[in-house]
Amino acid sequence: MNSIDTVEKDKNSVSVLFVCLGNICRSPTADGVFRTMCQTMNAQKNIEVDSAGTAGWHTGRSPDTRSIAAAKQRGYDLSFLKARQVSPEDFQRFDYVLAMDANNLIDLKKICPSNYTGTLDLFLAFAEQPHDGDVPDPYHGDIDGFDVVLDLVEDGCRGLLADMQKRHGV
Numbered sequence: 001m002n003s004i005d006t007v008e009k010d011k012n013s014v015s016v017l018f019v020c021l022g023n024i025c026r027s028p029t030a031d032g033v034f035r036t037m038c039q040t041m042n043a044q045k046n047i048e049v050d051s052a053g054t055a056g057w058h059t060g061r062s063p064d065t066r067s068i069a070a071a072k073q074r075g076y077d078l079s080f081l082k083a084r085q086v087s088p089e090d091f092q093r094f095d096y097v098l099a100m101d102a103n104n105l106i107d108l109k110k111i112c113p114s115n116y117t118g119t120l121d122l123f124l125a126f127a128e129q130p131h132d133g134d135v136p137d138p139y140h141g142d143i144d145g146f147d148v149v150l151d152l153v154e155d156g157c158r159g160l161l162a163d164m165q166k167r168h169g170v
Helices: 026-040 067-072 101-111 146-169
Strands: 012-021 048-055 096-099 119-122
Touching: 012 026, 012 101, 012 146, 026 048, 026 067, 026 146, 067 146, 096 101, 096 146, 101 119
Parallel strands: 012 048, 012 096, 096 119
Antiparallel strands: none
């Protein structure tokens, strides 16, 4: 899918895959926000970031134009990302596989190999502020939903980066 940042794995490198349903709204938003935060912290060389969807309807497409516009207003670039569908091989590649909502987490658990040793969880489990667990899908709503997604994603990304710094030293 996305322009994937390949890093050489060493003890201080870590990889994260953000997953939503179609990979055109929530997960590419998390991808773009997290990349920017990593660059700001000068951690991008040690962290591989990607996003995918549990469904393949939008494979090869750019993120939703509303996601791109809302992110751009906050200084995040999603324009280079392309949708792809998650695969069982992603569990070999990514240390963190994070679902944007409970339904996608259920779908991920169905394809997760039994020997996966990474973190498979809800993305907002890492948020600094308490949330109900799901990043709502803004696709069928109005533009305000994309701002809500950004608020939640920024919080989750800050918490995730803090977790990675603590656990992996990145």
